[in-house]
Amino acid sequence: MASEEGPRHAAITADDRGALLAMTTWFLGCTLVLCVATRLIVRFTTNHLPGIDDVLVVAAAVLAIGSTVAISLAVESGLGRRYFLLKTENIVSIQKEMYAATILYILTVGVSKISITAFLGRLSGTATHKTIIIILGIVILCWTIAITFGVAFACALPHPWETFTGKCISTMPFWIGSTTVDVLTDIIMIVLPIQMVWNLQMELGRKATVVFIFALRLVLIVVSILRVVYLNRFVGNDPTFDSLPYGIVTQCHSALSVIVACTPGMKPFLDHAQSGMLSASLGKHGQGTTFGQDSFNMQAFSKNSAQNSNGSRRRTKTGVALGSQSDTNSMAIEQADSSIGSVYVQDSYGRIIKQRLADIASASSPRPSRASSRSPPRPPPPPDELRPDLSIFTAHVRRKVIGL
Known part of the structure; x- marks a missing residue:
């Protein structure tokens, strides 16, 4: 029977679809690691020295990998399987592991956003842009802290991880408010760089490349909205089985947040932007x-x-x-x-x-060609302040002339 204990195999059945979540999660995790490694290689092999934004991207990648491991453990415990086929200890393990994965997901998204604001801060050339970026960074930081604490204490103590069986706050209003702020900050992080680039004296193709890099955050907006759409099934009659689409979209949002944060540090972007946006750092x-x-x-x-x-x-x-x-x-x-x-x-x-x-x-x-036959003009005499002081030789010359 499916409820028998033993190692789970990567098989997708009518009553067990956990392997689909595990494969998707690890594929995104491997892609994420490759993108971060590529960004670091580009930084160390070019003249663009690593900055605080690179450190934050690495931190976000570590958090995303931690979320991937937590979800994999949840799948191993029975996530994706029918609820009635699971034992009590399996349900408790799934709730704990999903609890940890959700907290790591929020931290991943927040840190990746802050890395983008740090990158934009290095590119900003006006006081207005710097002020907007500082305010945006503060809003993202406050959002990250507030949502992390909200998830950590969403259910009654001493078991705040019991999202299936415990007494918890209303899930939909909490995540709708969280997603609204998330989407609004993403929109600002798209519009602001485009406005910074639009008035630069750059070729249209270069502008289009820079705009496209930052417009990739539109994908994150779509995924974030889809996550709320699938949230209704998270605490339904069969939460471990019906929450699978929600888990996949959540892991996609976590990994794509880091991947999109890596794109401004890639060499094609730097080659196109260094003649425009990157020169703004000289404004300091x-x-x-x-x-x-x-x-x-x-x-x-x-x-x-x-x-x-x-x-x-x-x-x-x-x-x-x-x-x-x-x-x-x-x-x-x-x-x-x-x-x-x-x-x-x-x-x-x-x-x-x-x-x-x-x-x-x-x-x-x-x-004119006839000027080539003439001797080159003499340079103008130096000004008085640049002439050498010869007063120390005057007395000696006078003595020699009069025979002393």
């Missing part, structure tokens, strides 16, 4: 550096600045205007004054001076 430098806080490497060009350039500035893929000086090969432009058509450049003596764009254009334009 103060004025006086090559890319200061007021630098416009993350700002869209205005029409006035485009008209004042008169073709003398060339734009890179990120929209950075670079002024070149033929005799110094210097590209150390710090700020552009679009109202008067001038930029700050470094002269041959290392000083930062203000120069008109028209002068830069004339200096970088090709010389």
Whole structure:
């Protein structure tokens, strides 16, 4: 009989479908591990150093694997089998293991979301974006803590894991409220990066790639809603058998949360975003550096600045205007004054001076062919503050002239 004790085999029958949950869970777990490993390899083999977001992704992966192990133990105890075929000790084990798996699921989703906010925090280039990201991170952190405690104490003590047989809070209102906040934060995490990218001076294909990476969270929204739909069967007449779709969708949400959190750290994303979003991290430098806080490497060009350039500035893929000086090969432009058509450049003596764009254009334009026969022009004399002090030699020269 199916109720006899002994090792369970990976067979799907009319009264036992636990193997389906186990296979799905471990497939997602292996995929998750590969994605995290790929992200770490990309980080360590490129110039993009690991950050706090990478640490959080690894932590979320560990929590997801823990949830996978807990669900596997629950399947081994009888999850997916008809309730009337199980013994009392099996039902108690299933409830404990599902209790642990649910807590780990909440922590996995929360930590993976916080890793995305940490990643966006490194990319944000304006104070408004930073403020929104900080508020979003606080909301996600509070949501994670509140839902974790809600699940931990959903049923009466001293047995809070007895979701099948104990006295518990109303399940549907609790998870509907939880899912609502979850979906709203996902929507913000989709809209905010798109808004950050949309005004960048990037090729349309690069923008589409960055937008697609963050739009993958739409899959998580769909899975989160499906989880609530299947929740009604979780505490039905046959909870161990009818809750199988709910368990599969929950494990999908847990694993996909980590997988989607890994995608911004993959090399294809970095190759497309480093010319736009990743340069925003340079905004943390103060004025006086090559890319200061007021630098416009993350700002869209205005029409006035485009008209004042008169073709003398060339734009890179990120929209950075670079002024070149033929005799110094210097590209150390710090700020552009679009109202008067001038930029700050470094002269041959290392000083930062203000120069008109028209002068830069004339200096970088090709010389007439007849000028090649002439000798190169002499450089201008250095200013007085850069001339060497020769006063110590004056007295000696005078003595030698008068014969002393």
